[in-house]
Amino acid sequence: MQNFVAIHGVNKEYPASNGEKHIILKDIYLEIQQGDFISLIGHSGxxxxxxxxxxxxxEKASSGYVEVDGTRVKKPGAERMMVFQNYSLLPWLSAWDNVALAVDKVLSHKPKVERDRIVSTHLEMVGLKDAARKKPGQLSGGMKQRVALARALAIKPKLLLLDEPFxxxxxLTRKSLQAExxxxxxxxxxxxxxxxxxxxEALLLSDRVVMLTNGPAAHxxxxxxxxxxxxxxPSEIIDHPLYHELRHELLNFLHHQQQVQYQEVEKIPSLKSVA
Structure with missing residues (x-):
C-alpha cells in the first residue's frame, strides 16, 4: 500500500549568531497511511x-522532503489544513463568515447555495448552529476552536494538521472537543x-504516537x-490494562529525555545556576 504521507530524511537548520548552524531536526523519516491519526510528542523546543x-x-526543510498523496509539498495548500492553538479567527467576522471565507476561496467553483450548505453543515457538525452569527469576541475559547475546526474541515482537506489545538x-472543554x-x-x-x-490526549486519539528526542538535532x-x-x-480506554502500560512507556521516554537534558546542562558550568 502506498503511503499517504511520506517524510523523507527531513533536516531543518537555522544560521546561529556565531556563524555556525543551529540544527532543529535531523534525519526525520516517517510513513503515514490514509486515515491514520498520528500524534507528535516531545519536550518543548x-x-x-x-x-x-x-x-x-x-516552512521549507533544509534538506529532505515531504510527499502528501504522491505530491511533493513545496508551499501551503488547501489540501493540508492547519488548526492552531490560538484559533486564528478574524475578530470582525462572525463564526459563519470565518468559515465561509475559506469555503468561498477554495470552493469558488461551487454554486453559492452549495457553499452556504457546506458552511451550515460544518458549523452544525461542531455544535455551533445557534452561534453562527456571533463574532469571536462573543464566543468562549472552546467555541472559537470549534469554529477553527469547522473552517478546516469544511474545505475537505486531505490532511488535517493540529498544533496543540486544545x-x-x-x-472539561478539552475532553468535549477531543470526543468531537x-x-x-x-x-x-x-x-x-x-x-x-x-x-x-495522544493515547485517546492516536493510532501511533511519534516521540521526538530533545533538540538540538531532534530525531x-x-x-x-x-x-x-x-x-x-475515554472511560473504557482508561480502564484498559494496556492503557497504563502505554502511558508508562510514553512518560518513561519523556522522563529519560528530561534526564538527558539535565545531564547536558550539568556539563556547562555557566548554565548550572540557571538549571
Missing part, C-alpha cells in the same frame, strides 16, 4: 511544530497529524502503536 509547519508547506482550553474530533475524523476518514504535550526516538479500536470511549 524539540521541533514538533517546526515539523508540522514543514508538512504544511509553511492546549489553551480548560479540562475523534468522531469527526472517524466518520470522514481524515488523515490527521497532531502536536501535543498531553500523553493522555524520532520511538514510535508507539496504539492498539485500541477507533470508536473509543
Amino acid at each position: 524539540c521541533g514538533k511544530s517546526t515539523l508540522l509547519n514543514i508538512i504544511a508547506g509553511m 492546549g489553551a482550553l480548560d479540562a 474530533l475523534m468522531q469527526i475524523c472517524n466518520q470522514a476518514h481524515i488523515t490527521t497529524i497532531m502536536v501535543t504535550h498531553d500523553v493522555d 524520532i526516538g520511538q514510535i508507539v502503536d496504539i492498539p485500541f479500536g477507533r470508536s473509543r470511549v
Whole structure:
C-alpha cells in the first residue's frame, strides 16, 4: 500500500549568531497511511511544530522532503489544513463568515447555495448552529476552536494538521472537543497529524504516537502503536490494562529525555545556576 504521507530524511537548520548552524531536526523519516491519526510528542523546543509547519508547506526543510498523496509539498495548500492553538479567527467576522471565507476561496467553483450548505453543515457538525452569527469576541475559547475546526474541515482537506489545538482550553472543554474530533475524523476518514504535550490526549486519539528526542538535532526516538479500536470511549480506554502500560512507556521516554537534558546542562558550568 502506498503511503499517504511520506517524510523523507527531513533536516531543518537555522544560521546561529556565531556563524555556525543551529540544527532543529535531523534525519526525520516517517510513513503515514490514509486515515491514520498520528500524534507528535516531545519536550518543548524539540521541533514538533517546526515539523508540522514543514508538512504544511509553511516552512521549507533544509534538506529532505515531504510527499502528501504522491505530491511533493513545496508551499501551503488547501489540501493540508492547519488548526492552531490560538484559533486564528478574524475578530470582525462572525463564526459563519470565518468559515465561509475559506469555503468561498477554495470552493469558488461551487454554486453559492452549495457553499452556504457546506458552511451550515460544518458549523452544525461542531455544535455551533445557534452561534453562527456571533463574532469571536462573543464566543468562549472552546467555541472559537470549534469554529477553527469547522473552517478546516469544511474545505475537505486531505490532511488535517493540529498544533496543540486544545492546549489553551480548560479540562472539561478539552475532553468535549477531543470526543468531537475523534468522531469527526472517524466518520470522514481524515488523515490527521497532531502536536501535543498531553500523553493522555495522544493515547485517546492516536493510532501511533511519534516521540521526538530533545533538540538540538531532534530525531524520532520511538514510535508507539496504539492498539485500541477507533470508536473509543475515554472511560473504557482508561480502564484498559494496556492503557497504563502505554502511558508508562510514553512518560518513561519523556522522563529519560528530561534526564538527558539535565545531564547536558550539568556539563556547562555557566548554565548550572540557571538549571
